[in-house]
Amino acid sequence: ASADIGVYGLGVMGANLARNLARNGYRVAVTNRSAARTEKLVAAHGDGSEGVFVPAADIDRFVASLERPRVAIIMVLAGAATDEVMEQLAARMEPGDIIVDCGNSLFTDTIRREAWARARGLHFVGAGVSGGEEGALWGPSIMPGGTPESYDRLGPMFEKISAHYQGQPCCAHIGADGAGHFVKMVHNGIEYADMQVIAEAYDLLRHGLDAAPATLADVFASWNEGELDSYLIEITAEVLRQVDAPTGTPLVDLIVDRASQKGTGKWTVQTALDLAVPVTGIGEATFARGASSGVRQREAARALDGHAGGFGIDSSDPGARDAFIEDVRQALYASKIVAYSQGFDMIAEGAAAHGWDIDKGGLASIWRAGCIIRAAFLDDITRAYAARPDLPLLLAAEPFATRIQQAVPSLRRVVALAAVAGVPVPVFASSLSYFDTIRSPRLPAALIQGQRDFFGSHTYHRIDRPGTFHTLWAQEGRPEEQWG
Numbered sequence: 001a002s003a004d005i006g007v008y009g010l011g012v013m014g015a016n017l018a019r020n021l022a023r024n025g026y027r028v029a030v031t032n033r034s035a036a037r038t039e040k041l042v043a044a045h046g047d048g049s050e051g052v053f054v055p056a057a058d059i060d061r062f063v064a065s066l067e068r069p070r071v072a073i074i075m076v077l078a079g080a081a082t083d084e085v086m087e088q089l090a091a092r093m094e095p096g097d098i099i100v101d102c103g104n105s106l107f108t109d110t111i112r113r114e115a116w117a118r119a120r121g122l123h124f125v126g127a128g129v130s131g132g133e134e135g136a137l138w139g140p141s142i143m144p145g146g147t148p149e150s151y152d153r154l155g156p157m158f159e160k161i162s163a164h165y166q167g168q169p170c171c172a173h174i175g176a177d178g179a180g181h182f183v184k185m186v187h188n189g190i191e192y193a194d195m196q197v198i199a200e201a202y203d204l205l206r207h208g209l210d211a212a213p214a215t216l217a218d219v220f221a222s223w224n225e226g227e228l229d230s231y232l233i234e235i236t237a238e239v240l241r242q243v244d245a246p247t248g249t250p251l252v253d254l255i256v257d258r259a260s261q262k263g264t265g266k267w268t269v270q271t272a273l274d275l276a277v278p279v280t281g282i283g284e285a286t287f288a289r290g291a292s293s294g295v296r297q298r299e300a301a302r303a304l305d306g307h308a309g310g311f312g313i314d315s316s317d318p319g320a321r322d323a324f325i326e327d328v329r330q331a332l333y334a335s336k337i338v339a340y341s342q343g344f345d346m347i348a349e350g351a352a353a354h355g356w357d358i359d360k361g362g363l364a365s366i367w368r369a370g371c372i373i374r375a376a377f378l379d380d381i382t383r384a385y386a387a388r389p390d391l392p393l394l395l396a397a398e399p400f401a402t403r404i405q406q407a408v409p410s411l412r413r414v415v416a417l418a419a420v421a422g423v424p425v426p427v428f429a430s431s432l433s434y435f436d437t438i439r440s441p442r443l444p445a446a447l448i449q450g451q452r453d454f455f456g457s458h459t460y461h462r463i464d465r466p467g468t469f470h471t472l473w474a475q476e477g478r479p480e481e482q483w484g
């Protein structure tokens with residue numbers, strides 16, 4: 001035995017995680033289903049200058065090279081490949097050894113795998129890892145689930161290789177079995193909403209100001225200096241500035257406008273439906289990707305007249321131009337508050353449903369660096385939950401309560417303008433509706449309860465008396481009965 005930890009699966013993410021571990025002083029066993037990848041990693045980085053790699057030609061030698069209790073990271077495609085590697089590792093491991101899945105696995109698979117491994121005396125850790133390829137190499141945000149004992153062994157290594165925010169590691173034990181992959185899934189859902197609101201802001205500015213992408217790159221770069229300071233705003237400016245060299249055209253105008261997805265956003269929405277948590281921002285963002293990819297439907301609808309008007313912004317008037325840009329910035333910020341508030345609601349509900357004790361402030365704190373949704377904003381979320389861990393609604397807590405109330409007039413103007421101009425803003429619009437829904441003292445849900453009782457005797461409660469009631473709608477005089 002000569003390695004502190006092993007990595008099975010040397011695609012870009014696995015290779016970069018292995019290099020990060022080696023650079024941080026851990027001896028890393030590396031192996032891959034096809035030996036070529038192992039050889040490639042060792043040829044490129046195995047000269048000792050990046051730390052110590054222990055290449056293994058096969059899984060037997062890989063497991064044999066690990067010091068006890070063994071820690072083996074799996075970094076392969078989520079799904080059947082993960083099961084296959086887990087079973088092969090488990091067959092060669094001993095009680096107390098730890099298998100870590102750093103892929104984007106569905107949290108229910110992780111719950112199942114953890115139970116399977118536990119029955120064999122092994123630890124199974126589903127760890128969310130965010131930050132893309134660069135993050136894996138230089139410091140990702142890491143969200144491990146699993147037993148506290150497994151974290152005792154694994155935590156120090158992961159904390160060392162993770163990103164750091166003001167000296168604090170962006171890695172913390174999230175909770176039992178699937179908790180780590182659950183929060184990573186919600187992270188990705190929030191990522192979808194964040195990306196969509198940025199895209200909506202871009203689209204509105206582009207049409208409203210008739211502005212070139214390079215001009216809008218400057219707008220996003222300036223937004224990145226303020227409260228919207230975040231990785232996604234930063235890279236948006238970079239993408240908008242990119243010019244296709246052969247044609248001299250802004251690259252964004254040459255990219256096919258159909259957004260893909262690997263499935264984590266879809267999982268977030270499916271799970272949110274099961275938990276009955278309205279994650280409308282994430283939902284609309286996920287559906288917007290689907291709508292963009294609906295080629296046949298878009299083709300069929302292309303010629304329809306939307307009777308859209310203009311924006312009516314005189315873009316030669318700097319005052320009008322700046323006011324519109326500021327309105328869009330505020331609308332984006334308000335929608336972002338809604339998306340995160342909903343995402344944290346989902347984490348609270350998921351934790352309650354699965355018996356996880358998730359520290360939401362601690363989670364926000366490890367998203368402050370390393371991950372794709374890293375943003376100055378997460379510092380405020382960290383503080384809000386530190387002040388009150390059982391916050392019922394993030395957007396009603398300071399500083400968000402003040403900020404969303406300030407921003408909402410802009411959000412109303414922007415949604416109204418978008419509606420008149422015929423520019424789709426699904427997340428801006430649904431964020432405003434959500435805000436108006438939850439702050440409303442009385443909702444038309446009362447009418448829906450009446451309808452349900454009418455056609456299906458589904459009963460209703462009254463505001464003035466306790467009990468469960470049903471109206472005998474078909475009888476003369478429609479008398480009411482108390483049913484419970």
Ligand code: 6PG
Nearest residue numbers: 130131132188261262263264372
């Ligand atoms: C991250 C990213 C990463 C990845 C996802 C989302 O946190 O590092 O979320 O996990 O980019 O695969 O990709 P899709 O947009 O394809 O769903």
